[in-house]
Each structure stands twice: as structure tokens, then as C-alpha cells.
Amino acid sequence: MDHLDRLEADSIxxxxxxxxxxxxxxxxxxxxxxxxxxxxxxxxxFHPSKPPFPLLHVDTTWKFREMIEFRDRTAAELGLELxxxxxxxxxxxxxxxxxxxxxxxxxxxxxxxLRQALDEHRFDLAFGGARRDEEASRxxxxxxxxxxxxxRWDPKNQRPELWRLYNTRVAPGESIRVFPLSNxxxxxxxxxxxxxxxxxxxxYFAAWRPVVDRDGLLIMVDxxxxxxxxxxxxxLVRFRTLGCYPLTGAVRSEARxxxxxxxxxxxxxxxxxxxxxxxxxxxGSMERKKREGxx
Amino acid sequence: xxLLRFITCGSVDDGKSTLIGRLLYESKLLYADHLxxxxxxxxxxxxxxxxxxxxxxxxxLAAEREQGxxxxxxxxxxxxxxxxxxVADTPGHEQYTRNMVTGASTADAAVILLDARKGxxxxxxxxxxxxxxxxxxxxxxxxxxxxxxxxxxxxxxxxCFEFTEFAADLGFAxxxxxxxxxxxxxxxxxxxxxxxxxxxxxxxxxxxTVVVDTEENGPxxxxxxxxxxxxxxxxxxxxRVLRGTLRRGDEVRVLPGERxxxxxxxxxxxxxxxxxxxxxxxxVVLTDDVDASRGDVLAFAAxxxxxxxxxxxxxxxxNENGLLPGxxxxxxxxxxxxxxxxxxxxxxxxxxxxxVHFDTPVPFESYRTNxxxxxxxxxxx
Numbered sequence: 210m211d212h213l214d215r216l217e218a219d220s221i222x223x224x225x226x227x228x229x230x231x232x233x234x235x236x237x238x239x240x241x242x243x244x245x246x247x248x249x250x251x252x253x254x255f256h257p258s259k260p261p262f263p264l265l266h267v268d269t270t271w272k273f274r275e276m277i278e279f280r281d282r283t284a285a286e287l288g289l290e291l292x293x294x295x296x297x298x299x300x301x302x303x304x305x306x307x308x309x310x311x312x313x314x315x316x317x318x319x320x321x322x323l324r325q326a327l328d329e330h331r332f333d334l335a336f337g338g339a340r341r342d343e344e345a346s347r348x349x350x351x352x353x354x355x356x357x358x359x360x361r362w363d364p365k366n367q368r369p370e371l372w373r374l375y376n377t378r379v380a381p382g383e384s385i386r387v388f389p390l391s392n393x394x395x396x397x398x399x400x401x402x403x404x405x406x407x408x409x410x411x412x413y414f415a416a417w418r419p420v421v422d423r424d425g426l427l428i429m430v431d432x433x434x435x436x437x438x439x440x441x442x443x444x445l446v447r448f449r450t451l452g453c454y455p456l457t458g459a460v461r462s463e464a465r466x467x468x469x470x471x472x473x474x475x476x477x478x479x480x481x482x483x484x485x486x487x488x489x490x491x492x493g494s495m496e497r498k499k500r501e502g503x504x
Numbered sequence: 505x506x507l508l509r510f511i512t513c514g515s516v517d518d519g520k521s522t523l524i525g526r527l528l529y530e531s532k533l534l535y536a537d538h539l540x541x542x543x544x545x546x547x548x549x550x551x552x553x554x555x556x557x558x559x560x561x562x563x564x565l566a567a568e569r570e571q572g573x574x575x576x577x578x579x580x581x582x583x584x585x586x587x588x589x590x591v592a593d594t595p596g597h598e599q600y601t602r603n604m605v606t607g608a609s610t611a612d613a614a615v616i617l618l619d620a621r622k623g624x625x626x627x628x629x630x631x632x633x634x635x636x637x638x639x640x641x642x643x644x645x646x647x648x649x650x651x652x653x654x655x656x657x658x659x660x661x662x663x664c665f666e667f668t669e670f671a672a673d674l675g676f677a678x679x680x681x682x683x684x685x686x687x688x689x690x691x692x693x694x695x696x697x698x699x700x701x702x703x704x705x706x707x708x709x710x711x712x713t714v715v716v717d718t719e720e721n722g723p724x725x726x727x728x729x730x731x732x733x734x735x736x737x738x739x740x741x742x743x744r745v746l747r748g749t750l751r752r753g754d755e756v757r758v759l760p761g762e763r764x765x766x767x768x769x770x771x772x773x774x775x776x777x778x779x780x781x782x783x784x785x786x787x788v789v790l791t792d793d794v795d796a797s798r799g800d801v802l803a804f805a806a807x808x809x810x811x812x813x814x815x816x817x818x819x820x821x822x823n824e825n826g827l828l829p830g831x832x833x834x835x836x837x838x839x840x841x842x843x844x845x846x847x848x849x850x851x852x853x854x855x856x857x858x859x860v861h862f863d864t865p866v867p868f869e870s871y872r873t874n875x876x877x878x879x880x881x882x883x884x885x
Binding site: 210214215217219221225226252253254255256257258341342344345346348349351364365369370371372374376391394477478479480496497 | 738
């Protein structure tokens with residue numbers, strides 16, 4: 210078995226352990242490349258059965274339009290149940306990154322929205338596509354990560370996790386977040402997408418797109434809700450990660466295929482989350498968000 | 505490219521996190537935005553007077569930065585021309601031993617650091633013993649902070665002798681001693697003029713060449729994790745080949761028990777396989793409608809694993825509440841959770857040899873001969 214075979218086998222192992230030992234599992238589907246890989250692995254883990262859990266997308270109404278199209282098409286083609294949750298309070302207040310700032314926007318739509326959805330459906334285990342190479346606090350997290358009934362992560366008091374044996378015991382209300390891609394790197398993900406021919410949102414590939422400069426990032430104007438004082442210009446760009454369009458920076462790139470992306474990555478000198486505004490709100494902000502229940 | 509998983513361990517303040525930061529930095533494996541964040545953090549909360557404080561690269565939790573210590577294991581990924589690496593940087597404080605054990609359990613090799621001025625401390629010994637218990641056989645002893653002793657060859661050799669003598673009974677296949685200064689980058693990546701008397705491997709050279717023990721082959725063992733029944737026509741066992749190669753047509757015994765059957769199909773989403781090597785995650789269909797469930801092991805029938813309910817075992821106790829003789833606990837054995845009792849008391853972070861009684865028979869193999877399938881883990885319950 211080569212490196213990708215082993216990563217695949219480990220992730221499948223994690224999926225099966227999690228499903229076998231939980232009552233109401235769910236897969237947090239955020240539509241990006243990691244979610245695409247996660248879903249592909251879930252299908253492999255349970256074939257010929259379908260993955261025995263629904264997909265949950267915590268929507269913010271500010272995702273790229275192409276993401277939403279891709280999400281709906283994927284769920285329909287695979288015949289999987291898709292739950293879309295939008296925090297009703299955010300809908301009522303019209304929470305958006307322009308008027309309310311990225312921190313409040315992310316907290317209310319994503320963190321609070323996720324907690325609402327998990328509580329409403331009483332999910333006791335949620336799969337996520339986070340990887341340890343993404344960020345310093347994620348590098349510290351267990352594969353099976355315990356959450357209190359208030360969805361809090363306590364990084365100072367994580368459970369031991371030996372070999373491939375996972376502690377799944379929880380009391381009512383408590384839950385586990387499971388990260389089958391913990392030991393994958395960004396490059397592994399792209400190589401696997403290439404090898405397996407996994408569909409990903411076209412925004413990952415370079416194309417001429419309308420962009421403006423905001424806070425040092427290249428922001429794509431995806432719809433007419435974005436306040437503009439200038440006319441967007443067209444540049445050949447792609448995205449390394451996908452989130453809410455007003456908060457996700459594009460990179461100038463000519464990579465139009467997966468092999469070209471892999472080639473570009475090998476020469477990369479910045480990390481993928483460099484383009485994510487929400488990570489830079491303050492130092493240690495990912496850990497703080499995770500402690501509050503963010504994925 | 506080959507993968508090496510290794511840990512850095514040793515007593516507190518011996519420079520583990522600094523070493524990893526230095527490895528990443530010197531191998532030019534830091535992204536520009538991470539380096540910029542490190543420069544800013546070093547000025548803000550660093551302990552090196554504004555110079556780059558490499559520990560901040562791995563000590564990613566707020567509480568760790570606040571206290572200047574490592575609390576939990578951090579995993580970092582890097583690659584050189586020779587190999588790819590996953591390094592687990594483990595905490596030195598005794599209080600966080602369980603996090604060190606977590607990191608060590610998946611490692612192929614260990615870098616044990618010690619402060620040349622302090623020599624072998626009790627925590628160095630504890631970590632070396634845990635490394636040995638977990639079956640890691642390749643060890644580098646990084647004799648760190650030699651800059652504070654003027655790169656004295658005599659001090660280096662004294663500490664090496666002290667450690668190798670202590671470790672003689674721990675069953676390591678090799679102990680490579682490297683004279684080092686992580687903060688100054690001496691013998692981490694390249695050789696240094698400051699230690700002209702040392703012509704052995706630098707730490708990175710050792711990591712690039714240390715032998716990765718491949719799983720010993722032998723009679724196949726398949727762990728059933730999940731019974732796969734999409735409809736009335738299909739009944740398969742989804743799980744993992746823990747050892748050996750599982751082949752279509754193999755006669756297997758369902759452990760624990762006497763039931764036997766034959767492998768009819770090895771199913772994957774990419775099509776059926778004729779054989780599945782060690783480590784593969786597949787779904788097995790048997791020719792007979794035998795009963796097997798989660799936690800059972802399908803073992804090569806001509807040479808099955810043993811089954812027992814009483815063991816003598818090394819225990820590492822990781823709970824604040826000590827192990828009480830005779831009290832019921834739960835153990836996770838493969839994909840099975842069983843009750844057990846022990847006969848001796850153990851305190852937090854204590855290592856002992858004890859008699860353990862399970863409330864049901866479990867398949868077993870020696871950890872020495874087969875680290876993947878033979879493992880147990882206990883939790884209070």
C-alpha cells in the first residue's frame with residue numbers, strides 16, 4: 210500500500226468505529242475539497258450500503274453560489290439526505306459581514322448555527338473535515354474530540370487516545386466530533402482528489418473572475434449584495450479554501466486542472482488559510498472559536 | 505515516498521518544541537504567513553527577548569503560550585527529499601504523561617531529549633520506559649543545550665553513557681546519541697564547526713535513515729468493525745486486516761469461538777479483490793451464514809490467534825483516580841468493550857505489571873510480535 214492507500218484505510222477505519230459506537234451520527238458537509246474527500250471516504254467505508262448518516266450544511270446565506278449548486282447536485286446524485294440549517298436569528302436580523310463584522314458574522318451564523326442544528330436533531334457524533342496541518346490548535350486535537358453538553362472543547366483536558374482505539378463514551382447531551390482527515394495534508398487531499406477523480410467545486414480552478422481589493426485580500430464579487438465604490442476588475446484567480454465569499458481571498462493562479470494545482474502547491478510559500486479573514490481576527494482565534502463550539 | 509512517524513519526548517524544558525521549530529525552520533518548511541505570525545508572536549509573548557521563539561510554532565494553545573509549557577501533543581507535518589514525516593511533539597510535565605502516551609502510541613521512532621547540564625532525570629526514564637513499552641525500538645538521544653557547556657565532548661559522552669546504561673534493559677534496537685543545541689541549530693540539520701569532534705549523524709540525517717519496522721507478516725487477522733447489510737441479499741463484515749494478507753478462498757475461524765467459514769468475496773467500492781494486504785480496510789463476505797459481530801476476529805483457521813480471559817500485563821495508569829484492586833473497569837480491546845478487574849493498586853502515571861481478568865474471553869497476540877492487532881486500552885467505567 211502506498212501513502213494514500215494507508216491514509217484512506219485509516220480514515221475508513223475511523224468512519225466505521227464512529228458509526229458503530231454512536232446513536233445519531235451526522236456528517237458536517239461544508240462543500241469544500243475536504244468535504245468532497247470526506248464524503249468519498251464515507252461512501253467507501255460503508256459500500257455497498259450508503260453512508261448511514263445525513264449530511265448537515267450550516268448555511269450562512271453568504272456562500273458562493275457555485276458552492277450551493279454543487280452541494281445540491283452532490284446530495285441528489287448520491288441519494289443522501291441533506292439537512293440545511295440557517296440560524297433563524299441571523300435570518301431575522303440580516304446578519305452579514307459588511308454591517309456586523311467577520312467575527313460576529315461567523316460566530317452567529319456558523320458557531321451558533323451549528324450548535325442549534327446539533328441540538329435540534331440530537332446528533333451525538335459529527336464528522337468534520339478538519340486537518341491537523343491547517344492551524345496550531347487543530348494540530349493539538351484528537352481524532353475523536355469530546356464536547357460538553359454546551360458543545361465546548363476543553364483543550365487542556367483531552368482524553369488519552371492510543372493507537373487506533375477511540376473513546377466514544379458520552380453522557381446524554383455530550384457529543385464527539387470526529388476528524389477522519391486529521392493526518393492528511395493539503396497536498397495529500399489534492400493528490401487523492403486527482404487519483405480518485407473526486408468532483409470538487411469549480412471555484413478551485415483558475416478562471417477569469419470579477420474581484421475587488423478588501424483588507425489586502427482579493428475578494429470575488431459573487432452577487433449584488435456586496436457594497437461597492439469601484440467597478441470590479443477581472444483577474445485570473447482561483448481559491449485554495451472556500452467559505453463565505455466576502456471573507457475568502459482568491460489567489461492569482463493559472464492552475465485550471467487538479468495536476469496543475471498539485472504542481473502549484475509544491476511550490477507554495479504560504480499556507481491555505483492565509484486567505485481566510487476569520488482566522489486573523491485575533492491571535493489564537495481558531496482555538497477560541499473551537500472552545501465556543503465552532504468546528 | 506516513505507513516511508516516518510516519530511515523537512519528541514523527555515523532561516520539561518529540555519527543548520522539544522524548540523527543536524521541532526528549528527527543524528521546520530532550517531529545512532525551509534515554514535510558510536511565509538506562519539513565519540510572519542511567529543515573528544509577531546515572538547515579540548509579543550516569546551521568551552527569547554524578541555528573537556524567534558520556535559516553541560510558539562507548536563505550542564498552539566492559549567494556555568500553553570500563557571504558561572510557556574507544552575500541555576498536549578501537537579502533530580506537525582513536513583517532508584524532505586528523502587522522507588515525509590509526522591512528528592508528535594509531546595509534553596514533558598509528568599502531569600501530562602497521558603498526552604505523551606497518546607503521541608507515542610502511533611510513532612515508529614522516538615527522539616528523547618535531555619538537558620546536557622541535568623543529565624538523565626526521572627521523567628527521562630519514565631518516557632524511555634513508555635517508549636519501550638509501546639514497542640518503539642529506534643531511539644535517538646538528543647543531548648541538548650550543549651552550548652551552555654561550551655560544547656564539551658566530555659559532558660556529552662558522560663550523559664550518553666549514563667542513558668545507554670540505564671536503557672540497556674529496555675530492548676531498544678539502537679540508541680543514537682547526538683550532541684546538540686536546538687536554539688543554536690547545532691547538529692539539527694547540518695554539522696557544526698562548534699562540535700568538530702562529532703562525525704556521527706545529525707538529527708535530521710538520523711530521521712531520514714532510521715529503519716521503519718514493517719509490520720511482521722504471518723497468518724491473517726481481520727477485525728470486524730461493522731456488519732454491512734444494505735438489503736436482504738448482502739451480508740458482509742466491514743473491518744480491517746490487522747496482520748498478514750487475507751485471500752479469497754482462505755478458511756477463517758471466527759474468534760472467540762470454534763465457528764469456521766471461507767472467504768467468498770473481498771468487497772470494496774472499487775471492485776472485488778483477490779487479496780487484501782495488512783492495513784487495508786475492506787468488507788468480507790463468507791461462504792456460510794455464520795454469526796460474526798463487531799469485535800470478532802476472523803483468523804486464518806490453520807493458525808488462529810489465542811483466546812483468553814486472564815493476562816499478565818504492563819499497565820500505564822492515566823486517570824487521576826488511581827486503579828483500585830478488584831474494582832470493575834472497562835477495557836477497549838480491538839472493536840470490543842469488556843469489563844475487567846486488576847489485582848494491584850496503581851497511581852496516576854504509574855507503570856506496573858499486574859494480573860488482569862476480563863469478564864469475557866478475548867483474542868490476543870503478543871505486542872512484541874504484532875503491534876497492530878495486539879493492543880489494549882483501559883478506561884474507567
